[in-house]
Amino acid sequence: MAPHFNGPAGTFLQRLNVLADLPADLSTALHDLVANSRCLGANHDIVLQGDQPSQCCVILEGWVSRNKVGAAGKRQITSLHFSGATPDIQSLLHPVMDHNITTLTKTKVGFIPHSHMRSLMERFPVLKEAFWKDTSLELAIAREWEVNLGARSAVERTAHLFCEIATRLEWFGRATRSGSALSFEMPLTQIQLGEATGLSSVHINRSMRTLRASGMIEQTRHWFTISDLPKLAAFADFNPDYLIPERPQD
Amino acid sequence: MAPHFNGPAGTFLQRLNVLADLPADLSTALHDLVANSRCLGANHDIVLQGDQPSQCCVILEGWVSRNKVGAAGKRQITSLHFSGATPDIQSLLHPVMDHNITTLTKTKVGFIPHSHMRSLMERFPVLKEAFWKDTSLELAIAREWEVNLGARSAVERTAHLFCEIATRLEWFGRATRSGSALSFEMPLTQIQLGEATGLSSVHINRSMRTLRASGMIEQTRHWFTISDLPKLAAFADFNPDYLIPERPQD
DNA sequence: TGCATAATACAACAATTGATAAGAGCGCTC
DNA sequence: GAGCGCTCTTATCAATTGTTGTATTATGCA
Known part of the structure; x- marks a missing residue:
């Protein structure tokens, strides 16, 4: 069992460790990064379409959705995320958000500055692979949702x-x-x-x-x-x- | 202009270069890897759900879809890919295919063994980032398709x-x-x-x-x-x- | 505790989309 | 170049899903 799996960032580290084998000092570094957190009510936007975030959020407690709102005002939720998720990690790759991230329930969120995340990835290339795998898993889920919605x-x-x-x-x-x-x-x-x-x-x-x-x-x-x-x-x-x-x- | 953008693998290299800045020797190496290719008719499966591919395919000409077929036989296409795409790159991360990849038109496909792709990624970490970015782009498209299908x-x-x-x-x-x-x-x-x-x-x-x-x-x-x-x-x-x-x- | 707000349940009707069928056009193969 | 099969087109009818409206029940807050 890697260290710190029981702190507030426990589920976050648990998820990442499933996706790749993180060395203990990386786990410690990640754990320390999410020391600060905020509590939000339900139906509260964490990041909006068009934003250019300078940090990544980590869901520590609660349920969160990605969603887009159409011209007619109809909202489509495109994915669900529980504690441990890092739903806007892709803002490291594409600066402008193409969708909203919104709480579904009362939620506790931590934040990690992009700069810290980037330097960690330099030091630990395996972290990059863990997040690539995370993105790929999300894509597999999105495919199944497309089947659900269309068929x-x-x-x-x-x-x-x-x-x-x-x-x-x-x-x-x-x-x-x-x-x-x-x-x-x-x-x-x-x-x-x-x-x-x-x-x-x-x-x-x-x-x-x-x-x-x-x-x-x-x-x-x-x-x-x-x-x-x-x-x-x-x-x-x-x-x-x-x-x-x-x-x-x- | 990087070298070899005009060979059979031209669009492939062009796409990757949009996603990250590939050094010239990497472009050359990639170009050489897709020297072999096959021509397929329309509605021909390249990879099937459940397969465990040992190579990645590169679409050189034609249109291809990812799709899943439900229990009732209804097929849902979850994404479209043109020449230059590498639609089963995620088989490097997740060995078992969760969907089919099928030609929509007459198609020319090249193949790159996983082992070669992995060693290239070792030598050129930027390649890993290019494919992560590719996966992330696909996810953004899948999200928009979810909106299309649902809203x-x-x-x-x-x-x-x-x-x-x-x-x-x-x-x-x-x-x-x-x-x-x-x-x-x-x-x-x-x-x-x-x-x-x-x-x-x-x-x-x-x-x-x-x-x-x-x-x-x-x-x-x-x-x-x-x-x-x-x-x-x-x-x-x-x-x-x-x-x-x-x-x-x- | 009580009040205001939000969520659930359910009915009646309307709109959208699917299923089936049948003819016409086009391209491929022998 | 004749025939066969696939695709496109269009019509009719059926099924699914959306809209509106109104009780009823929870929930959160003062």
């Missing part, structure tokens, strides 16, 4: 999103299994779920009612139980292979 | 795809401007356009009829003219900023 019905889309969320949460110890059932907290509102699946919130509501009626999910407020994950996965055509690069070793 | 009407989606294709082609000298009009060859069938936009081919046909009737595009077979690009872009909510990392210097 699945409303109920399938909703079910697929729940499967992905449950799987990613479980891998980081944030879902509990009992038999083939999986329980977890899913704090998104139906409006946010609609923005992620390209559906109206009313239709998300209909789809969730269908999934509940079929017995595939149980739910009280934001606590979900997928009663039979293999069954829901089969229904949603969910194959977790595209997520595997993120999976921590057991 | 735009059928006609807007179709128009947006044409705007993106026209812009990318023009940047590599494959579209000709006259005034605010832009002409180019677009060899995709309506079925393929449907797979890229998540629409049925019949509805693609309807959407194109609408665009022709409105005067925003003219078309005979596979030759397209966007009569007034700013107007079509405004209609489709197309903002080319997300593509800019790929734009060659004038």
Whole structure:
């Protein structure tokens, strides 16, 4: 176990260590860099399209989305990020943001100046590879979202999103299994779920009612139980292979 | 001008040089690696989901798609690639393919063994950065496609795809401007356009009829003219900023 | 605790898109 | 150059999803 996996930046280091084998002194350096943090409410923009950030954010707690807002005001969420993520790392490569990064829940965010990140990458080239791998994983997830948005019905889309969320949460110890059932907290509102699946919130509501009626999910407020994950996965055509690069070793 | 930009691997080197500043000896080495090539017909799979490639492909001529086929047999194209692209470079990072790479037209493909690519990256770390940037650009395009699939009407989606294709082609000298009009060859069938936009081919046909009737595009077979690009872009909510990392210097 | 705000549930109707079918045009192969 | 297959076009009808509106229930804050 590398050092500092339990500090506020613990999940951040845990994720990076899955993507590449970081030497201990790099972990320590990264850990020290995110000492400062801010707490934000839900639906708060961290970075806006058009911004030119001079630092990278690290999600320490809470859920965050990338999203773009169209001319007609319709918002599309293009990805979800939990604690440990560095969603604007690409600002090191492309100075101008092409999308917004917005909190979905109350969130704790740390920041690392670009200059520090760059010099760390000079000293530890493996860090560059870890972030390239992170970008590549994100691209695989984005591809699956394209399939979800373009090739699945409303109920399938909703079910697929729940499967992905449950799987990613479980891998980081944030879902509990009992038999083939999986329980977890899913704090998104139906409006946010609609923005992620390209559906109206009313239709998300209909789809969730269908999934509940079929017995595939149980739910009280934001606590979900997928009663039979293999069954829901089969229904949603969910194959977790595209997520595997993120999976921590057991 | 770096050497060898005019050989069969010319567009490949041109694209990479946009993404990072490659030294001349690296360009030469890359150029020599893609000496061998194969010609394939349309709708031919280059790599399949589940494969574990031991080499990377370089598109030398023709159009190629990434795509996934769902349980019900419905295919979703998740990205389009022209000559110069290296669509399975991520197999260096993640051994198992999570999607198919399939030709859309007659295509000429070169191959570079992973081992050679890896040793080149050791010698020239800047190459790693160029490919990271390439992955990051692809992610930006995938995000915009998610918006297209999830948040735009059928006609807007179709128009947006044409705007993106026209812009990318023009940047590599494959579209000709006259005034605010832009002409180019677009060899995709309506079925393929449907797979890229998540629409049925019949509805693609309807959407194109609408665009022709409105005067925003003219078309005979596979030759397209966007009569007034700013107007079509405004209609489709197309903002080319997300593509800019790929734009060659004038 | 109570009030204001936000989220959920659900119904009725409208709009968009998909499915099916059938004819016409084009290009490729033998 | 004749035939075959694929693509394009168009129409009709069906299915899915969006919109609007209104209760109802939670939640956060004073």
